[in-house]
Amino acid sequence: MKKATSLAEENYLKAIYKLHERNGAMVSTSALAESLQVNAASVTDFIKKMAAKKLISYEKSRGVMLTEKGRLIALSIIRKHRLWEVWLVTNLGFKWDEVHEIAEQLEHVISDELIEQLDKHLGYPKTDPHGDLIPDAKGRFIKNSSKPLLDCAAGDRVKFTGVAEHSNSFLQYLTRSNIKLGDELLVESIEEFDKSFQVKINNKERKLLSKEVVKNLLVMLL
Amino acid sequence: MKKATSLAEENYLKAIYKLHERNGAMVSTSALAESLQVNAASVTDFIKKMAAKKLISYEKSRGVMLTEKGRLIALSIIRKHRLWEVWLVTNLGFKWDEVHEIAEQLEHVISDELIEQLDKHLGYPKTDPHGDLIPDAKGRFIKNSSKPLLDCAAGDRVKFTGVAEHSNSFLQYLTRSNIKLGDELLVESIEEFDKSFQVKINNKERKLLSKEVVKNLLVMLL
DNA sequence: AAAATAAATTAGGTAAGCCTAATTATGTAT
């Protein structure tokens, strides 16, 4: 029951995975430093050690990428994080904007048996409370075809399936606006000037959503 | 959300609490070293720092005791550990001999809100899967009057409420012997020579239990 | 292309929590 990967390594791997997912290609020292809230010099230090362990590949002054080994560990952390989030929301009654910090701690608990039992207990969920996909035990996703609402056209009927922005302020804005995962949205019109969207939610309320909002709402065409 | 008490401190506090509970009075450096599986010199080092933080009182070469502050932290860790064990057994289907290591990790997750929600979710259990009492959020126990079966007399009818020994081998022995928490035990006879007990379980099976076993079975008179 | 700016790296340090080896206290037996 010895720890193969330290807490810090797990956090670096997760951060690299997420930064790569957002921006593609190599992840820079400064991006990592910003994301992990540590000094860039510490990052340089640390990534050298991780490269020596073959968790990442590192091109000096150019950035890092996950190796397959590193990618699988990152995905297992993400899997744990998202399963715990599901549990916190569905079993303990937390709100979607309250679970991140707690899941950040729970994700580091080590026990394959635990996480498989948790998965089973939750009924093998495919997504977390923010609509993010949950990889399986082998790091595989069931990809879906969601895209930003911003990319939709007037007249489109879509289902709200996830968020591209996970800040509490955005999640709380959606909660206050009574927009929930799974809601049906009808794009009634798009304002040319500022790309704000007039939408009808669940065939009931009408709402005006700013470009900043529609950019961060992920939807699937119905 | 900064950590007031480090992981190591939490483990020292818990170990001191448990050693004190078992042996009373001051806890020695060597007992702590043995319990935590670290070198005695490391313990001396560490307890000096903890004493400086007023988590324990330390009398050089004599041992340590928890301060009220330290005791409350120790109890909060024990509370978390036991609540998680209840969850692992009742919700995830683990056996009573499979939960300790996982709970050792979960007990360090920090969130008062989480632990109170968990407590509620579990229906405010008073004991963990081994019959150990769960302190409330303020560190208070509802004391019960259990004692070792060894202290009982022939003819006593008792309920099996807990174990004094938590090793997996003992727990597994009980499982194999089909003796579970809550079972009713009738002491039919006691062998004078070796203090082995002939008991009848739930008014059905007869079993012979060695002194080593009856010493570690905690029971309440019915 | 040179100069200016930004990003990354190197060098040298720190704190936490552990270690071994050497020394000092304490408790026990004679």
Add this chain to the structure above:
DNA sequence: ATACATAATTAGGCTTACCTAATTTATTTT
């Protein structure tokens, strides 16, 4: 009370993961 054994402490080191300051490398701007 002295000698012996055991327990505790001190001294000096190590590793992990961070830091600051100085330097080097890469990217822009002029």
